[in-house]
Amino acid sequence: MPEKIKAQDSFKKVESDVTDLRWYMERAKFFGEAIKSYEEEGDMTKSTQMRWEYLLFSLNYQQDFNKRKKSKNRFVQLSHRNGSVYPDIKKFTDEQIEYYKARANETSNPIHRVRYNEIIWETKRDHTFARNAITAYLKCLPIFYKNNWEQELADSLQRATEISLTLNDKKAIETVREALVEWLETLSEAQKFRWCLELIEGILEMKRFLKDDELEICVDIAKSAASFYEKGTDKYHLQQLFLEKIVILMNTLKRPDDALKYLEAIAESYVNEGTWKLEHYPSGDGVAAFFYEKAARLYRDLGLKEKSDEFIKKVKEHTIKSEKDMKRIKIAEFTIQNEPIRKYVQTISSLSLREALKKISFDNSFIPNVQSIRSDLEKQKGSLAFVFPILSIRNGNPALRSQTDEEIFEDHTVLRFSVEYKQRILLLGMIFDALVKAKNLNDEAMLNYLLSSKIYESNSEKILKVGFERYFSGDYISCLHILIPQLERSFRHLLTKLGVATTIISGDAIEEKTLGSILREEKLQELLGDDISLCTTTLLVDKRGDNLRNDISHGLISENSCDKNAANNLLHIFLLLTRFEI
Numbered sequence: 277m278p279e280k281i282k283a284q285d286s287f288k289k290v291e292s293d294v295t296d297l298r299w300y301m302e303r304a305k306f307f308g309e310a311i312k313s314y315e316e317e318g319d320m321t322k323s324t325q326m327r328w329e330y331l332l333f334s335l336n337y338q339q340d341f342n343k344r345k346k347s348k349n350r351f352v353q354l355s356h357r358n359g360s361v362y363p364d365i366k367k368f369t370d371e372q373i374e375y376y377k378a379r380a381n382e383t384s385n386p387i388h389r390v391r392y393n394e395i396i397w398e399t400k401r402d403h404t405f406a407r408n409a410i411t412a413y414l415k416c417l418p419i420f421y422k423n424n425w426e427q428e429l430a431d432s433l434q435r436a437t438e439i440s441l442t443l444n445d446k447k448a449i450e451t452v453r454e455a456l457v458e459w460l461e462t463l464s465e466a467q468k469f470r471w472c473l474e475l476i477e478g479i480l481e482m483k484r485f486l487k488d489d490e491l492e493i494c495v496d497i498a499k500s501a502a503s504f505y506e507k508g509t510d511k512y513h514l515q516q517l518f519l520e521k522i523v524i525l526m527n528t529l530k531r532p533d534d535a536l537k538y539l540e541a542i543a544e545s546y547v548n549e550g551t552w553k554l555e556h557y558p559s560g561d562g563v564a565a566f567f568y569e570k571a572a573r574l575y576r577d578l579g580l581k582e583k584s585d586e587f588i589k590k591v592k593e594h595t596i597k598s599e600k601d602m603k604r605i606k607i608a609e610f611t612i613q614n615e616p617i618r619k620y621v622q623t624i625s626s627l628s629l630r631e632a633l634k635k636i637s638f639d640n641s642f643i644p645n646v647q648s649i650r651s652d653l654e655k656q657k658g659s660l661a662f663v664f665p666i667l668s669i670r671n672g673n674p675a676l677r678s679q680t681d682e683e684i685f686e687d688h689t690v691l692r693f694s695v696e697y698k699q700r701i702l703l704l705g706m707i708f709d710a711l712v713k714a715k716n717l718n719d720e721a722m723l724n725y726l727l728s729s730k731i732y733e734s735n736s737e738k739i740l741k742v743g744f745e746r747y748f749s750g751d752y753i754s755c756l757h758i759l760i761p762q763l764e765r766s767f768r769h770l771l772t773k774l775g776v777a778t779t780i781i782s783g784d785a786i787e788e789k790t791l792g793s794i795l796r797e798e799k800l801q802e803l804l805g806d807d808i809s810l811c812t813t814t815l816l817v818d819k820r821g822d823n824l825r826n827d828i829s830h831g832l833i834s835e836n837s838c839d840k841n842a843a844n845n846l847l848h849i850f851l852l853l854t855r856f857e858i
Contacts, residue, residue, distance in 0.1 A: 283313035283322070291385055294419050298428075300391075304333035328372045329379075331363040332395060339431050341477060344438065350394050365399065373399060380405060386415040390432070403443060410436045410448050414455055426463065430474035433459060437478040453482050457490055460497060469501035470514065476521050483528055491529055498522045502541075510556070512549035516542055539578055546571035547587065554594070562598035565591050621703070625710040632711055633725045637851040642704055644696040646689070646806045653688050690820045693810055698841065705844045712748070719744035722847070729854035733769055736762055747847065753838040759846055760816070760825050764791045766853060767800070767812075773858040774799045791825055792817040808852055815845055 290297065290306035297303050307329040314323035335351040338344045353361035373396065380392035393409035396402055413432040420429040433456055440448035460475040476494050479486065498518045505515040519542045526535035550567030554560040572587035624632050636642065711717040722744050726732050732740070743758035768778045768788070776799055779786050794800065795817060801809045814821030822842060827833040 283310050283317060283319075286310040286313060287326070291383065291388070294385060294387060295423055298423070298425060300333050300336070304330050307333060325375060328375055331368070331372075332376065332391060334363050335365070335395075337431065339427075341434050341474065344435075350398055350435065365395075368395075368399060377405075380408065386412045386419065390416060397439070406439050406443055407445065407448060410439050410452065414451070417455065417459060421459075421462070426468055426471040429459065429463075430471040434474050434478045437481050441481060449482065449485055453479075453485055453490075456482070457493060461493065464497040464500060467504065469497075469504055469518075472497055472501055473514075473517055473521065476525075480521075480524060480528070488529060491525055495522060495525050495529075498525065506545070506548075510549075510552065512545050512552070516545050516549075519545065536578065539574065540580070543571045543574040543578070543580075543583070546574065550590075559598065561594040565594040565598060568594065621706050621710050624707050625714045629711065629715040629717060629721055630725060632707075632715065633722075633851060634854075636704065636707065636848070637854050640807070642700050642848065643807045643811060643852075644693050644700070646693060646810055649689055649692050649696070653685065653692065657685070687820060690810070690814060690818060694814050694821050697811060697814070697845075701841055701845050701848065704848055705840065708844060708847070717748075719748050726850055726854060730858075731770060731853045731856060732766055736765060747843055750840075752840055752843045753835065755843050756824065756833075756838050756846065757828055759850075760828055763816070763846065763849060764794075764825060766850075767791065767794050770803075770853070770856070770858070771797060771800055774803065776800070803856060803858075811852070812849055815849060 286306045286309045290303050293303075297306075307326050310326040311323050311330060314320075314326060335353065338347065338349060338352045344350065351365065353363065353365065355361050376392045376395050380389055380396065383389050383392065389412040390409055393405045393412060396405040397409055413436040416432050417429055420426070420432065433452070436452045437456065440452045456475055456479050460472055460479070463469070463472050463475070476498060479490070479494055483491070498521045502515050502518040502522070505511040505518065519538050522538045523535045523542070526532070526538065546567045550564040550571070553567065554564035557563050568587045568590045572584045572591060575581075575584040575587065624635055627635060708717065715721075719741060723737065723741050726740070727734060727737060739758060740762055743755055743762060746752075746755040746758060771778050771794055774797075776797055778789055778794065780789055780793075781787075792813075795809065795813050804812070816825040817823060819826075822837070822845070824833070824837070824842060824846075827837065
């Protein structure tokens with residue numbers, strides 16, 4: 277029957293192929309065709325077996341060496357938003373696993389034999405299949421090289437290294453070690469240096485089994501690769517990776533002076549990359565500043581102060597140029613024309629002045645909900661925005677750069693919170709303006725309301741009065757410079773009431789804690805709650821936010837930052853603290 281031939285042909289095609297089907301999903305496709313064909317023939321046993329093949333070949337290999345070492349898993353399952361995974365290895369039946377065992381022994385295709393043995397090793401931890409997987413990986417190497425599949429070649433050798441070391445099988449370790457050195461030399465001779473990185477990583481995993489002359493081979497090849505990529509266009513990152521490998525190799529060979537020499541070469545590579553990108557990239561100043569900063573940090577760590585200072589200056593120079601290319605978005609330019617909001621302003625301004633201020637102090641609608649923001653961002657985690665680090669620039673300096681996934685997520689949380697809070701402060705500004713007109717809100721009324729709370733000390737009354745006078749006269753520069761230190765004083769007073777010391781021992785002296793340290797105190801955060809805590813830190817001490825306290829204290833605040841919105845934000849924090857009684 278034609279259908280029978282079609283089913284067999286689909287299976288035979290994928291079973292015999294070692295040249296055309298590079299990606300495992302391509303192989304899964306042929307098994308999928310065989311499922312349907314065998315079903316049409318009525319051979320449900322074969323159809324089920326082809327479904328098992330399809331599931332196995334739908335699994336991706338984890339090809340990140342470091343992630344694989346942490347998870348101890350070879351396979352990656354596709355995760356869905358509802359928490360489910362596909363294919364789910366935990367749902368593989370005993371009958372299914374027995375089928376894979378049989379296939380591992382009968383197939384003549386080493387690419388397939390690897391996968392069958394790996395799934396048995398991962399699910400059953402059967403050492404026999406682990407050893408068979410190593411053998412199959414090594415048989416795949418000449419196939420992959422002939423096909424120009426260097427990525428698969430390097431991945432196979434790294435994985436064989438892992439398994440042999442996990443088993444602590446001396447024979448397997450020796451066989452894999454020899455293969456690593458042999459294929460490293462083969463790739464180097466062909467100038468296929470890119471994948472030598474993975475092989476050197478594998479060799480370094482085996483360093484206690486290596487001889488010094490084999491480590492020297494790695495050094496020579498890494499040097500050739502670094503020189504090769506130095507001459508390439510924009511291949512500096514590969515040059516740096518090979519130089520890093522040389523540093524590790526030199527330390528392994530107990531040659532620390534040579535290691536330091538190559539660390540300096542890495543710093544020089546950062547400089548060269550920054551200079552090249554400055555000339556060839558659009559908006560190259562920001563990119564150049566990034567690499568000059570990396571060079572400055574490394575020169576500093578190496579004790580080369582003059583070099584470090586030279587590139588710190590360049591960082592500031594090119595960051596300032598980069599900032600000029602950025603468009604400034606002024607929140608103050610937004611207008612709110614919404615009838616419900618207008619009615620809300622009227623409702624509050626119709627209250628007595630004291631009731632209105634109390635309403636502002638206790639109304640959570642003026643504060644974004646951190647948990648809600650985090651939940652929303654969790655749904656977006658797979659997007660491109662969460663892949664790239666976020667750079668916070670302040671006063672012409674790259675002040676903060678996220679590195680880990682957790683830091684990138686936290687940066688997005690703070691930025692989203694800050695934007696939402698600024699939008700709500702616009703509404704609060706409208707309410708303050710309405711209360712000035714309708715209820716004669718002024719410096720005395722604001723001060724009397726705040727002092728009725730025990731949060732604020734009476735001996736700061738005169739300074740507070742001057743600050744509020746400046747606010748209501750429209751002098752926001754003076755207002756912020758006077759009131760922000762007094763707000764810090766209030767937090768110190770609040771911490772004392774909570775029974776927590778506001779001082780620390782530093783050397784021979786006792787010093788006041790910084791405001792950042794105070795706001796991080798656990799008892800204070802518990803009192804304020806997540807939302808108000810984030811309000812205060814983003815306004816006062818977070819480089820990703822307004823950072824007003826630090827910029828004012830260090831004389832770095834700009835005139836543009838001392839606007840009415842910042843002053844309204846500050847007044848809101850003063851009012852929020854009146855919620856708390858201790």
